[in-house]
Amino acid sequence: xxxxxxxxxxxxxxxxxxxxxIWMMVILLSLGGIFEFYDLFFxxxxxxxxxxxxxxxxxxxxxxxLLKPLAIAGVGTFVFCTFAGLWLGSFLFGFVAxxxxxxxxFTWSLIWYIVCxxxxxxxxxxxxxxxxxxxxxIGIGVELVTLDTYISELIPGxxxxxxxxxNQAIMFCAVPLVAFLAYVFEGSTPFGLDYWRVVILAGxxxxxxxxxxxxHVPESxxxxxxxxxxxxxxxxxxxxxRKVIAETGAxxxxxxxxxxxxxxxxxxSEMFAPQFRKRTFLLSIFNMAQxxxxxxxxxxxxxxxVQRGIHITASLQYAFIIAIANPFGPxxxxxxxxxxxxxxxxxxxLGVMGVTILVFSQMTDATTLIxxxxxxxxxxxxxxxxxxxxxxxVFPTRIRSRAVGFVYSWSRISAAFxxxxxxxxxxxxxxxxxxxxxxxxxxxxAAMVLMGPATSGRALEDISx
Numbered sequence: 088x089x090x091x092x093x094x095x096x097x098x099x100x101x102x103x104x105x106x107x108x109i110w111m112m113v114i115l116l117s118l119g120g121i122f123e124f125y126d127l128f129f130x131x132x133x134x135x136x137x138x139x140x141x142x143x144x145x146x147x148x149x150x151x152x153l154l155k156p157l158a159i160a161g162v163g164t165f166v167f168c169t170f171a172g173l174w175l176g177s178f179l180f181g182f183v184a185x186x187x188x189x190x191x192x193f194t195w196s197l198i199w200y201i202v203c204x205x206x207x208x209x210x211x212x213x214x215x216x217x218x219x220x221x222x223x224x225i226g227i228g229v230e231l232v233t234l235d236t237y238i239s240e241l242i243p244g245x246x247x248x249x250x251x252x253x254n255q256a257i258m259f260c261a262v263p264l265v266a267f268l269a270y271v272f273e274g275s276t277p278f279g280l281d282y283w284r285v286v287i288l289a290g291x292x293x294x295x296x297x298x299x300x301x302x303h304v305p306e307s308x309x310x311x312x313x314x315x316x317x318x319x320x321x322x323x324x325x326x327x328x329r330k331v332i333a334e335t336g337a338x339x340x341x342x343x344x345x346x347x348x349x350x351x352x353x354x355x356s357e358m359f360a361p362q363f364r365k366r367t368f369l370l371s372i373f374n375m376a377q378x379x380x381x382x383x384x385x386x387x388x389x390x391x392x393v394q395r396g397i398h399i400t401a402s403l404q405y406a407f408i409i410a411i412a413n414p415f416g417p418x419x420x421x422x423x424x425x426x427x428x429x430x431x432x433x434x435x436x437l438g439v440m441g442v443t444i445l446v447f448s449q450m451t452d453a454t455t456l457i458x459x460x461x462x463x464x465x466x467x468x469x470x471x472x473x474x475x476x477x478x479x480x481v482f483p484t485r486i487r488s489r490a491v492g493f494v495y496s497w498s499r500i501s502a503a504f505x506x507x508x509x510x511x512x513x514x515x516x517x518x519x520x521x522x523x524x525x526x527x528x529x530x531x532x533a534a535m536v537l538m539g540p541a542t543s544g545r546a547l548e549d550i551s552x
Contacts, residue, residue, distance in 0.1 A: 092317060093312045093548075096308050096324055097546065098342035098343055098344045099342045101243045102339055102340050103327065109331070112242075112305075113238065115301045116254065117257035118297045122197070125261035125265055130162075130166055130169060132270075133286050134162040134165065137162070140281055147214065148214055149214035167504070167507060168221045168503075171224065172224015173224045173496075174500045176225040176232075177228040177499055180492070181491065182489040183229060185310075189240070189307045190307070193230065196226045196233065198226075200227055200291075201294045203219060203222045203226060207223055208287040208288045235491055236307075236479055236488045236491055237304075238250055239479035239480055244545060255417040255475065265286060268289060269282070269283070345548050358493060363486075367490065369538055370478050370535070374495055375497045379505045379525055380440045380525045384440075384444065384464075405457055409464055412461040416466070416469045420432065430539060436470025438533065440466045440525070441525070441530065447460065448517075449519070478494055481542060482551070
């Protein structure tokens with residue numbers, strides 16, 4: 088099959104104007120991802136309840152108690168296992184969406200999450216809890232890699248930035264939801280269960296509904312062309328065009344056909360070919376650094392507030408207020424997502440995060456701490472939607488999922504160990520030690536992304552060449 092075929096399909100997708108069909112695909116995919124974010128962020132809100140249940144005592148941790156850094160960190164065992172599972176999912180299984188398709192992997196990885204997380208919620212020892220956390224994390228790791236790949240290929244290039252902003256705004260609604268549930272249920276036993284078990288189970292129950300809804304999202308025509316399934320790619324593209332014409336009431340502009348991508352099955356070694364190895368290296372280091380700020384604050388915010396002198400119950404309340412800001416960062420970013428270069432958005436977000444956390448570490452007033460927490464959250468979420476789009480744009484379709492999984496996996500392994508480091512820094516250096524650690528990581532992340540290619544408004548095929 089010639090590259091002209093791939094170029095024509097891509098050009099026909101990129102010419103589609105904004106319409107209900109395009110945004111409905113973004114919404115349905117995002118509703119699937121919302122429970123992955125729910126799962127990622129509930130750690131900080133359920134951890135106090137797990138501690139009260141005695142799950143992180145040496146007796147409950149069993150063999151894991153032999154690992155001294157984990158024992159010191161306490162909650163760090165759960166954080167470590169969360170990101171260890173995410174790393175396995177993205178690093179070892181990131182390729183599956185390139186092999187089997189975006190749609191099928193997106194669907195079945197959610198089922199994996201539903202089952203494993205539900206089992207995890209009923210564990211009675213820290214060791215069993217952490218084991219199931221790793222297993223559930225594998226499904227979530229695959230899911231999030233596939234989501235970025237999926238959106239980048241289905242959405243026209245001119246609206247790709249806004250699509251990722253809307254996607255993340257919807258998914259970040261999970262954060263205030265989990266914070267609110269933790270605040271409401273803390274200290275109670277709904278349905279005869281510890282509150283943290285109910286908070287975890289709520290994610291699995293909601294995900295069942297979303298799995299049904301998102302079955303209506305089509306396979307990526309770009310991926311179908313790469314696999315030689317031209318008839319399916321043509322049918323899906325033609326159906327998208329038909330729906331958009333019916334909704335807009337106007338004919339589509341002629342497609343602008345550019346140089347097409349190489350057709351074939353990509354190999355892992357291609358990530359390190361001369362054309363892509365710089366991108367692979369820069370984004371791997373970037374992900375290792377950015378996640379220290381992103382999850383270092385979000386996963387530990389109730390604990391950080393306690394360290395600043397806030398009572399545990401009040402800290403959950405304040406953490407909920409801070410969490411409300413999560414969807415608003417991407418919503419604000421939607422106004423400039425396709426007007427400002429993606430790299431600039433990322434670096435501005437990182438800069439605000441670094442400065443804000445340093446100021447946060449010096450404050451004790453509750454109002455000021457909340458305001459700074461909101462500012463940090465807005466900046467981190469603008470940075471987040473911009474880099475999720477960016478790292479999916481810079482690799483070709485044939486290796487997109489595999490490459491995104493590889494570079495993204497470094498954020499997972501970094502977060503696993505960062506959880507241990509933050510736990511120890513809190514123990515020995517207090518919040519100021521955590522703040523300096525996060526601020527330094529933001530500087531490294533910004534330096535890496537500045538050396539990458541520009542992507543805003545460009546067709547995926549142009550960026551690959």
